[in-house]
Amino acid sequence: MSSHIEENYLKAIYKQTERNKDGAYTNDIANELNVKAATVTEAFKKLGDKGLIFYEKYKAVTLTDQGRAVAVKTIRKHRLWEVFLVEKLGFKWDEIHPMAEELEHVNFEELTERLAKFLGNPEFDPHGDPIPDKNGKFAQNKSVKLTAINIGKTVAMTGIENHTPSFLQHLDKLGLKLGAEITIKDVVEFDQSILVSVNNKKEFYLSQEIANNILCK
Amino acid sequence: MSSHIEENYLKAIYKQTERNKDGAYTNDIANELNVKAATVTEAFKKLGDKGLIFYEKYKAVTLTDQGRAVAVKTIRKHRLWEVFLVEKLGFKWDEIHPMAEELEHVNFEELTERLAKFLGNPEFDPHGDPIPDKNGKFAQNKSVKLTAINIGKTVAMTGIENHTPSFLQHLDKLGLKLGAEITIKDVVEFDQSILVSVNNKKEFYLSQEIANNILCK
DNA sequence: TAATAATTTTAGGTTAAGCTAAATATTTAA
DNA sequence: TTAAATATTTAGCTTAACCTAAAATTATTA
Known part of the structure; x- marks a missing residue:
């Protein structure tokens, strides 16, 4: 194989x-x-x-432990290349998955480690997913879904649970990127959609569907 | 296929x-x-x-034209990745070939072009080989073999004709890298080896075999 | 719990990219 | 210019990774 x-x-x-x-x-x-x-x-x-x-x-x-090690190394490579594509080559977060999907299979440990160093040993990729270190350890970020946040609270966006280009592009349109400050203004009882403000500027409704795919803390 | x-x-x-x-x-x-x-x-x-x-x-x-286009694009990708590996990740010129050999098969035109731009659209790779542009055009550098240079002349090293790690490592040991100023001090009639000085410092003999694999202008 | 539905496995087929051995074509040299 | 050497092609085999269809197993529900 x-x-x-x-x-x-x-x-x-x-x-x-x-x-x-x-x-x-x-x-x-x-x-x-x-x-x-x-x-x-x-x-x-x-x-x-x-x-x-x-x-x-x-x-x-x-x-098995051995199988998990291979899987985690592959995820490490994938996410490091994603950081490279966004930080160094200027790609948008909805464009990088297919490229990283190929790059992740280039297997030279020294390449992976030098790439990591070149990128500043990032702990998270452009989607907010944790990048395992070379020993396979993931940083923990204890994020929760935006739907779990109470009215009145303000949180920072840390990740997403759906990586499709259409979802990512929609978030872009809304100005929702990693680090955005989101304040829960209201929850609509009828459909559980939520009224949010972003960075204390724009204010709009998010469907429960969307809010469920946004992680924050 | x-x-x-x-x-x-x-x-x-x-x-x-x-x-x-x-x-x-x-x-x-x-x-x-x-x-x-x-x-x-x-x-x-x-x-x-x-x-x-x-x-x-x-x-x-x-x-065919179509086949040549594929070949040249592959060479373009290979050599751009080589520049990346040396300039950005700090690999040595004798270490990069196997990695570039894999990276060259990642086929996303936008990736290649952004990589090229990120690297400053280099015209030559770390071995001095020309990098074709996106239309397949190679820069010409009109280099000649070191064996073609007359006694007394000084030239700059521009490339090599042998890419094996052992040859590259030997050149490193001699201080012969791209751009080095080489002066031909003498040619030994017996074996055609040449006496050179490098950057007006070290002076040593090079076998014809080695000199034949060094390009300069 | 027996019948039905869904899932998984088995059996056997296809294609791509390699192989060996034998046949054929080309080149070299006597 | 023919025989020998070398190079290339053909024929047929192997393996990996896919496939479909049928058989077997497990799960669901009436």
Whole structure:
């Protein structure tokens, strides 16, 4: 199995395991990677034989320490390249994912570490997601969803839970970027939408759907 | 044929065609890419069908305009990444080739162009090789081999014709880097080795073998 | 809890990119 | 100019990563 493909499977399993403690089911991964379930079964067997995942027929898979290490390294590379693309090359946060998706598979440890240093060893990527350090440790930022904040409170935007370009572009239009000061002015009982002000300037309503995808603290 | 592999074949054919006007023979490419001749024949057929090379059985292949464009773009990416690795990440010139060999296959035109701009649109890579611009034009530097320089002349080192780490490391040891001022003090008739002084400081003999792989003007 | 639905696995097929060995073509040299 | 050497191609095999369709298992619900 090429390391490129292996990394994609392990990363997908890692992400799925973050959402669902049980582990990752065949169909979860098939959907994530746009392949068929039968292909995933095959991959699971190989990854199991290699000691990268725990695989038992019909059960959700989980990562071994070794498998998790590969997944986390891949995430590290992905997020470091995202910082590079935004900070150094001037890309917008909705443009960088596909490029980072390729760059993350370039495997030279020295390259990754020098890139990290060049970028100032960032702890978060342009979407506010934590960048694991070279030992696989993630910075904790204890953020919560914007929907959990009470009326009257002011918080700083720290991240997002949806990374689609359309969501990111909408946030741009609203002036909602990482670090923005958001004050909860009101919650509409009817649809749970919230009235917010941003940096004490603009004021507008956010649907619950949107507020649920915004992280803050 | 994956673009990764396609680019490697086209780049190898391009390089071979630079050396030998006839074009590239099956065995040339097999050796360059460390695959067997039969594999190359197969690849030639596919590249021919795609309109990227002119292929006729038993003849040397040459690139079509389309094939050359792909090869040159790949070289552009390779050399830009090399500049990045040296100028921004602090790698040495003998360390960068394998990394650039991977990075060159990340295909996002906007990434390439922004990288170029970030680097100041360099015209030469860390080995002194010209970086084609986005239209495929190479800067000309009219360099000649050090062996072509007459006694008494002083020239600046502009490039090298051998890119192996051992050669590069040896040049480092001698203090021979791009831009070094080299004065030809003497030519030894016996073995054609030359006595040089570098930046008016050190003086030493260079074998013809080495001098032949140093470019200057 | 038995029937139905959903999920996963198995079996067998395809394609790309490699391989070896044998056949064919070209080049070199006697 | 023909024989030998070298180079290239063809034929057929292998492996990885995908696929579909059918079989097997697990989960859901009437």
